[in-house]
Amino acid sequence: MMLFVSTDGAVRTPSAASASEAAAIHPTRLRLLQVATRLFQQRGYHAVGLAEILALSETPKGSLYHHFPGGKQELAEACITRISASTMAALDDASASGADIIAFLQKLGAESAAWLERTDWRDGSLLAVVGQEHGGGDGPLADAVRIAYQRIEMRLAKWLMLEGVAVARARDIAATIIAAHEGAMLLARCRRDNTPVSLTTAMLCAMVERG
Amino acid sequence: MMLFVSTDGAVRTPSAASASEAAAIHPTRLRLLQVATRLFQQRGYHAVGLAEILALSETPKGSLYHHFPGGKQELAEACITRISASTMAALDDASASGADIIAFLQKLGAESAAWLERTDWRDGSLLAVVGQEHGGGDGPLADAVRIAYQRIEMRLAKWLMLEGVAVARARDIAATIIAAHEGAMLLARCRRDNTPVSLTTAMLCAMVERG
DNA sequence: CAAGCGCTAGACGGATCGGTCTATGATGCT
DNA sequence: AGCATCATAGACCGATCCGTCTAGCGCTTG
Numbered sequence A, B: 001m002m003l004f005v006s007t008d009g010a011v012r013t014p015s016a017a018s019a020s021e022a023a024a025i026h027p028t029r030l031r032l033l034q035v036a037t038r039l040f041q042q043r044g045y046h047a048v049g050l051a052e053i054l055a056l057s058e059t060p061k062g063s064l065y066h067h068f069p070g071g072k073q074e075l076a077e078a079c080i081t082r083i084s085a086s087t088m089a090a091l092d093d094a095s096a097s098g099a100d101i102i103a104f105l106q107k108l109g110a111e112s113a114a115w116l117e118r119t120d121w122r123d124g125s126l127l128a129v130v131g132q133e134h135g136g137g138d139g140p141l142a143d144a145v146r147i148a149y150q151r152i153e154m155r156l157a158k159w160l161m162l163e164g165v166a167v168a169r170a171r172d173i174a175a176t177i178i179a180a181h182e183g184a185m186l187l188a189r190c191r192r193d194n195t196p197v198s199l200t201t202a203m204l205c206a207m208v209e210r211g
Numbered sequence C: 001c002a003a004g005c006g007c008t009a010g011a012c013g014g015a016t017c018g019g020t021c022t023a024t025g026a027t028g029c030t
Numbered sequence D: 001a002g003c004a005t006c007a008t009a010g011a012c013c014g015a016t017c018c019g020t021c022t023a024g025c026g027c028t029t030g
Helices: A019-024 A027-043 A050-057 A061-067 A071-096 A101-118 A126-134 A140-162 A167-191 A195-210 B019-024 B027-043 B050-057 B061-067 B071-096 B101-118 B126-134 B140-162 B167-191 B195-210
Strands: none
Touching: A027 A050, A027 A061, A027 A071, A027 A126, A050 A061, A050 A071, A061 A071, A071 A126, A071 A140, A101 A167, A101 A195, A126 A140, A126 A167, A126 B126, A126 B167, A140 A167, A140 B167, A167 A195, A167 B126, A167 B140, A167 B167, A167 B195, A195 B167, A195 B195, B027 B050, B027 B061, B027 B071, B027 B126, B050 B061, B050 B071, B061 B071, B071 B126, B071 B140, B101 B167, B101 B195, B126 B140, B126 B167, B140 B167, B167 B195
16 A cells, blocks of 8 residues: 555566556666656655666666657656556555445555665655655646646546545545645654654544544 | 745846844845745655756855855755745744734645645645655755654644643644645645635644643 | 955866667567 | 558767856956
């Protein structure tokens, strides 16, 4: 249950992608997406050069521009929509399995903390990093982040409504969860210390419980 | 009452700096700090080139390396410590003026929202942007952000203790406020919509009130 | 005045950036 | 076999990156 980050960015030995995408995605394309996502979520869009992405994924430049004619920007866009898709899928799974929101929040907090520690606080949220760099702008990347957050919020809100929360309140709670969780990940990363994540998780649980 | 952002980045007509620093800071140095802070908090460290900073501040390259021998990195470090200092000063002022935390949180939320809108959601939190880019790393910039967050958190906690909150709880609340507020600013910026800020403010107030 | 210093001014350079281009390897179809 | 298509491979390019360096301005000081 990891939201906002990609955990499959192993280098040269791409872990098996989720079944749905393994069927359709070209191996080179997948490798590029995994490595690029990993690097972008560590350092941001502008801080990572194509040279590094190509070297770590052992891919020649020609292949990149074959699979992503739009170059670096299209690659980053694809990374964002891929993270967005996997996050929504995770939310749907959790919702379908009948878990309640409180359990979900606690699991999210625990696994986020574990992930941060496991990466030595190097990896953050791709959406947050790119979002910070592009803010309220109007480029393709800013749009991709905007849409990703919107869709994730909608899934979360839908789930909350399934649990009986009123429509307007569900959307509010969803947005609050996303904002607080992203902020907690950031602060935890900067401080190399997970307490912001657990504190925020507790606060979010309290908010949801009070309705 | 703005935390985490610089509002004085006017170009070529530097608004009067706070009295304390106007006395000591060389005009050119101040202009560089203002313009650089503004640009960094809009787009991040790596996305902003020296050329743009120099052009907007109408400063030749020689001046930059005279005032900041360490180049771009030292300039960014100075921007971070300057934001950190002004944020701590604002917290001290608010605390000394006898306001309570709830009033502070509401004012912070309202003014942050107004600021986001006024900049057309272009400007974000400098600490957050640079923090995202450098994560838990160990460069001078990562350290500067880490220290800045730590100091701000301590000031906030101190204020909370003045209001009777227990030591440990005060530090927890402070960290939670910072994390949630940063996350709210990010999400609001990405969505070009301030509701995450007001929602988060409400949640934080509820948390503080329950103690 | 001459010397020294703080600061401005911008030319210059090596490195790296993202992107284009041509050539070639691999695969499948007829 | 011959052809077409997908994909790899990397040389190459102009632009931009950050940083160094020398020259000179203006002010104070001896």
